[in-house]
Amino acid sequence: MAVSMHDVARAAGVSQRTVSNVVNNYEHVRPETRQRVLDAMAMLGYVPNAAARSLRSARTGLIALVVPDFRARIFADLADPVVREAGALGYTVLIELTESDREHELQVLTGGRNQLTDGAIMMAMTLRPDDGQRRRADYPIVLMGDQVLEGQVCHVGIPNREASLAVARHLVDTGRRRLMLLGYDPDGGLTARMRARGFLEGVAQAGLSADETLLVRADWTREGGRQAIERHLGSGLPMPDAIFAMNDSIALGALRALQARGVRVPKEVALVGFDDVEEAGYSTPSLTSVSPDVESMAANAVAMLHEQITGKPSGRKPHIMVDFHLKVRESSQ
Incomplete structure (x- = not known):
């Protein structure tokens, strides 16, 4: 017989509402209570119904990381901290490659490719400032890179x-x-x-x-x-x-x-x-x-996207430039 939310609640000594709050990653659950519920879920092998949870919240728990390709190693190096930061907030990251195609990037910006995701972080190579006016207002998105778009499009860049x-x-x-x-x-x-x-x-x-x-x-x-x-x-x-x-x-x-x-x-x-x-x-x-501080880029981009998805702004600036360090090694000494 399948394990139910009621079974988890009984094993953890909490109400079903508390189990539901933990499953849906609500913030206002005491850490010790959250851990007790998670331990009970693991012990019983309880797997939440993702489809039902998505219908209730109007969210999928999926976000897209959109990069040109993985031929340049920096994009792969950036993906790792994005996945980690997103995972800590309960998101699963889907990777999408654009091959620096302008039409593809515009489709992401306007939300045309993203019915299955709650938002996107995109390293855009071909977008122009006035493309910001084409953004679909109800689709959360954060850009990484140099280009700053007109309108309310959050951005994290490298100097x-x-x-x-x-x-x-x-x-x-x-x-x-x-x-x-x-x-x-x-x-x-x-x-x-x-x-x-x-x-x-x-x-x-x-x-x-x-x-x-x-x-x-x-x-x-x-x-x-x-x-x-x-x-x-x-x-x-x-x-x-x-x-x-x-x-x-x-x-x-x-x-x-x-x-x-x-x-x-x-x-x-x-x-x-x-x-x-x-x-x-x-x-x-x-x-x-x-x-470049890719850890800071990833952390800021994920946090910006999370704020848009949840509708809980933190006062973070919409345009952030991360720091860099010149690592001097043997090739220039």
Whole structure:
């Protein structure tokens, strides 16, 4: 015979209403009572009826994490704390990939793809400020990244310009004077433009000129970084004495190409990436990288979404910029 809520209440020594409050994750249950109910549920093997609970609350307990892809490791690194933070609030996270397709991102923004979820956290790459006017007002959503939309669209971002300025200053302070920007894309998304802007500001502040031959385009992948450095080394153009790769994937590909050609890092060329993916600390040499506070990004984004879903605002600002740290490792020392 299936275990009922009445059975759980009797085993825990509480009312059925208290069991219902615990199952529905209501806040006003004493911690010791909540734990007693959870222990009884586990002992009896009680599984709440998710469908019935969803109908009563008009919620599914599901939220979407929408990212471009997992080719860039930063998106996977961000998913882990989002899942943990959401789980602590009783949500299950569904992952959705957009492949940076504008129509796909617009469908998420307008709620057209999200009938089964209570809200979405999206890392958007193609949205424009005025797209905020198209947001479906009754669908909770939080954006992560650089783009801030018009209207009431909550946002958590990384200070890409300031972080890239810090990279340029670090390289100049170590005596480097011929600085390459690898992954340069003046017509690309806002992230690419903000990182380039900060880096070039740092170059200018140091009294250096930006050599156009050192503004090197590359796909933001390991293979893109490897191929771009191979082309540059084979072109006969002067070598840089430092490279800022726009993300760690590009940097790791560049490192491979430099080592294959016998170029010593950092003695001949310093190398810095962005995102501080796990591999950065294990490459040889270990990779200096900008480390954005992804834990804070995830915590703020989930909390913002939860406030929209529950209708319980906390006074949190609608636009939050997290901190960063430049982790200096062997590749630029």
